Amino acid sequence: MAKYYSIAIDGPAGAGKSTIAKRLAKEMGFVYVDTGAIYRTVAYFLDLLGVSPKDVDGVERYIDELTIGIEYDEDGTQHMIMNGMDVSGEIRTQDIAQKASLVSAHAVVREVLLDMQRDVAKSHNVIMDGRDIGSVVLPDADVKIFLTADPEVRAKRRYDELIAKGQKAELGKILQEVKQRDHQDTHRPIAPLKMCRDSVKVDTSAMDIETVVTAIRNVVKEKTGL
Numbered sequence: 104m105a106k107y108y109s110i111a112i113d114g115p116a117g118a119g120k121s122t123i124a125k126r127l128a129k130e131m132g133f134v135y136v137d138t139g140a141i142y143r144t145v146a147y148f149l150d151l152l153g154v155s156p157k158d159v160d161g162v163e164r165y166i167d168e169l170t171i172g173i174e175y176d177e178d179g180t181q182h183m184i185m186n187g188m189d190v191s192g193e194i195r196t197q198d199i200a201q202k203a204s205l206v207s208a209h210a211v212v213r214e215v216l217l218d219m220q221r222d223v224a225k226s227h228n229v230i231m232d233g234r235d236i237g238s239v240v241l242p243d244a245d246v247k248i249f250l251t252a253d254p255e256v257r258a259k260r261r262y263d264e265l266i267a268k269g270q271k272a273e274l275g276k277i278l279q280e281v282k283q284r285d286h287q288d289t290h291r292p293i294a295p296l297k298m299c300r301d302s303v304k305v306d307t308s309a310m311d312i313e314t315v316v317t318a319i320r321n322v323v324k325e326k327t328g329l
């Protein structure tokens with residue numbers, strides 16, 4: 104059987120996971136799987152139905168009516184398909200991020216998504232980012248990275264991103280949201296965000312993207328020979 108490599112990148116929101124993972128995937132010819140987008144798709148679906156992300160019964164009742172597809176275009180960009188509809192743009196709001204964090208705490212949601220994530224890794228070389236990739240989804244990953252940064256730095260990055268897009272933003276409010284999501288993601292009973300014993304920790308607070316990519320590329324080379 105062919106050997107497929109897997110690289111797990113976990114960490115809090117805004118640490119730079121997706122930027123770094125995308126870059127590495129392109130460079131190495133791996134498939135990039137943004138698992139947060141899958142949780143966001145569930146949150147968006149429930150939101151459209153008016154189901155609160157905290158309502159366990161509602162979540163359990165409607166989750167079976169959702170079919171999620173993951174597609175990739177020629178340049179490797181991931182598209183999320185919700186019951187046949189591309190919702191990749193709709194899921195990228197702060198509101199849906201916050202709801203995804205709440206929805207992801209339910210056992211039924213994590214169970215449904217677990218196989219979906221593992222299936223991709225069974226037949227592709229993958230770089231997967233999320234919160235529980237190294238700890239739960241791919242515990243045998245060839246490389247595990249824990250990417251983090253101070254909450255203030257992560258909030259400022261998000262603020263700069265929004266301002267660059269010409270949107271309104273309030274740094275204090277963003278920092279509060281960052282801290283709230285960190286708390287929810289690290290304190291839930293099932294598959295909380297945490298660093299694995301065999302993860303390599305990279306704190307990006309004082310690093311630019313190029314430096315982070317080079318550092319992680321070197322870890323990958325050392326661990327896999329690729």
Ligand code: DC
Nearest residue numbers: 138139140142203204207233234235
């Ligand atoms: O990475 P993101 O901001 O798109 O993730 C949105 C939420 O989804 C995050 O706050 C928690 C949840 N999530 C998770 O529980 N497990 C993952 N592997 C990825 C995301």
